[in-house]
Amino acid sequence: MNKNSAPDKDFSEVCNLSNSINKIVVSRGNPLAKLMIIGEAPGAKEEELGEPFVGRSGKLLDKLLQNVGIDINQDVYFCNVVKCRPPQNRRPTKAEIQENLPWLYQQIKLVNPRVIVLVGATALEAILKIKSRISILRGKWIDWEDRLVMPVFHPSYLLRNPSKEEGKPMSLTKSDFLKIKEKIDFL
Numbered sequence: 001m002n003k004n005s006a007p008d009k010d011f012s013e014v015c016n017l018s019n020s021i022n023k024i025v026v027s028r029g030n031p032l033a034k035l036m037i038i039g040e041a042p043g044a045k046e047e048e049l050g051e052p053f054v055g056r057s058g059k060l061l062d063k064l065l066q067n068v069g070i071d072i073n074q075d076v077y078f079c080n081v082v083k084c085r086p087p088q089n090r091r092p093t094k095a096e097i098q099e100n101l102p103w104l105y106q107q108i109k110l111v112n113p114r115v116i117v118l119v120g121a122t123a124l125e126a127i128l129k130i131k132s133r134i135s136i137l138r139g140k141w142i143d144w145e146d147r148l149v150m151p152v153f154h155p156s157y158l159l160r161n162p163s164k165e166e167g168k169p170m171s172l173t174k175s176d177f178l179k180i181k182e183k184i185d186f187l
């Protein structure tokens, strides 16, 4: 797949999930932002409102960003690998990810972020093409296509593991977001 060329088919022709949903969820935030956050796929609230990360996970993600001084309207562009909600919020299949990738690549090309944060394993695998535990790669800067990429825990995982103790996912993620803030201020 050529990452630069625009998709030559209509989205609804390619994405099978688009037959079973009410709204395609494309983005939220600033298309001129230096920071792009890529999640997995919309959930029920995201489909209802037509924006990514507006449900419980999204609220936590917003809070983590705001806590380190990142302006969620100005400094970030939010999107997902898959633009349609999978039935029962199941993980998107490999085929569904493949079908959606040309549109994600176009978003990356057009927004042209310096920094990309990959939220959860689906985004990590879709972009970096590696199967690895988030706990191994989280918080690390990785060079990808002339951009800096950092995987972080998915906020839905943090909601299930809310302990604020040092060394636990929540406090590790807070330090990851501090690194991200420092990086976007520096670039």
Ligand code: URA
Pocket: 039, 040, 041, 042, 043, 046, 051, 052, 053, 054, 055, 057, 058, 080, 119
């Ligand atoms: N989880 C995601 O990965 N993306 C969303 O938009 C919402 C929840």
